[in-house]
Amino acid sequence: MIENKKIFKGLTLDELKVWCDENKLPKFRADQIFNWMYNYLVTDFNEMLNLSKDLRNKLSEEYTLNTLELIDSKSSDNNKTKKLIFKTSSEHFIESVIIPDQNRVTLCVSTQVGCPLDCQFCATGLMGYKKNLTSGEIFDQYAHAQRLTGNEITNIVYMGMGEPLLNFNNTLKSLEIFAEKVTEGISLKKITVSTAGIAPKILELAKSGLKSKLALSLHSCFEDIRSKIMPINNKYSLKENLNAVNFYAEQTGTRITFEYVMLKGLNDRKEDVKALISLSKRIPSKINIIPFNSLEHMNPSGFSAELKPTSKTKIEEFVDRLRNSNITVLVRDTQGDDIAAACGQLAIKY
Numbered sequence: 426m427i428e429n430k431k432i433f434k435g436l437t438l439d440e441l442k443v444w445c446d447e448n449k450l451p452k453f454r455a456d457q458i459f460n461w462m463y464n465y466l467v468t469d470f471n472e473m474l475n476l477s478k479d480l481r482n483k484l485s486e487e488y489t490l491n492t493l494e495l496i497d498s499k500s501s502d503n504n505k506t507k508k509l510i511f512k513t514s515s516e517h518f519i520e521s522v523i524i525p526d527q528n529r530v531t532l533c534v535s536t537q538v539g540c541p542l543d544c545q546f547c548a549t550g551l552m553g554y555k556k557n558l559t560s561g562e563i564f565d566q567y568a569h570a571q572r573l574t575g576n577e578i579t580n581i582v583y584m585g586m587g588e589p590l591l592n593f594n595n596t597l598k599s600l601e602i603f604a605e606k607v608t609e610g611i612s613l614k615k616i617t618v619s620t621a622g623i624a625p626k627i628l629e630l631a632k633s634g635l636k637s638k639l640a641l642s643l644h645s646c647f648e649d650i651r652s653k654i655m656p657i658n659n660k661y662s663l664k665e666n667l668n669a670v671n672f673y674a675e676q677t678g679t680r681i682t683f684e685y686v687m688l689k690g691l692n693d694r695k696e697d698v699k700a701l702i703s704l705s706k707r708i709p710s711k712i713n714i715i716p717f718n719s720l721e722h723m724n725p726s727g728f729s730a731e732l733k734p735t736s737k738t739k740i741e742e743f744v745d746r747l748r749n750s751n752i753t754v755l756v757r758d759t760q761g762d763d764i765a766a767a768c769g770q771l772a773i774k775y
């Protein structure tokens with residue numbers, strides 16, 4: 426049960442310094458509290474041993490450090506991928522996924538309950554939008570996963586439920602927390618924010634000085650097809666988004682990841698490979714090929730129900746063509762599809 430108190434988790438170091446000022450505490454207390462909250466991941470103010478007893482009591486009386494309750498977890502049959510289901514203090518449910526892969530363990534975090542965008546291949550989109558998560562709730566998915574795995578998480582992708590750039594301030598605040606030198610756990614180099622393409626916010630993120638990695642859900646190099654797959658393309662066109670990600674790559678010195686879910690007959694044709702090759706030559710990037718995961722658990726209708734996966738052989742041919750043109754391509758495997766934890770499958774049935 427999450428206590429009915431003010432939530433402390435999610436404050437950035439600057440905000441904690443302001444809080445210390447307001448409470449007539451020296452500024453170094455902010456560093457200490459920050460360190461306990463985000464490095465040692467304590468869940469109780471009484472564990473903050475270098476704070477005075479009085480301060481610990483005051484904090485415990487007024488605030489809570491816990492924003493999410495872990496209510497369930499499911500492991501896939503191969504026991505690799507694990508889906509975590511949390512309840513927020515507003516009684517909503519969200520999901521995160523732990524994905525071990527060779528030398529790293531990636532945590533996929535959610536930024537919204539549901540999602541207002543309606544990407545046709547995505548289960549989260551089908552459940553609609555409920556609310557934005559707070560910066561504390563975004564961070565706490567990481568804190569729970571670290572505790573559960575014994576600090577094994579090495580990478581984070583903002584690729585779970587929701588569009589991170591539509592919850593811009595809280596996404597930014599959570600990145601600021603990870604960016605602080607005091608947070609030893611994960612650096613921004615190991616964090617990827619994935620967006621469906623909110624061009625003005627990509628520019629804003631580029632100018633923030635936070636150099637996380639960025640992934641764009643591309644899925645087609647053609648405006649008309651992309652608009653069919655991702656209606657948000659009607660608002661922020663592919664052209665606008667490509668200009669924005671190019672700017673992002675220049676500003677941050679990072680390579681953009683283009684996410685590309687393989688849909689039979691829609692984006693797996695010869696002209697699609699050609700367009701992808703030409704795009705990859707223009708923007709410092711790599712391509713992440715994603716086999717389409719079934720949405721049957723959501724009973725899709727309309728265009729969503731018509732989507733079919735590209736066959737394995739055809740994906741291999743597609744990838745070979747890209748690689749023969751010296752494009753860096755990763756093919757994501759479909760880990761976790763047996764527990765609806767694979768890419769595009771996260772959704773809670775209300």
Ligand code: SF4
Nearest residue numbers: 540544547550587621
């Ligand atoms: S793919 Fe991402 S942005 Fe699109 S509907 Fe799903 S969660 Fe939202």
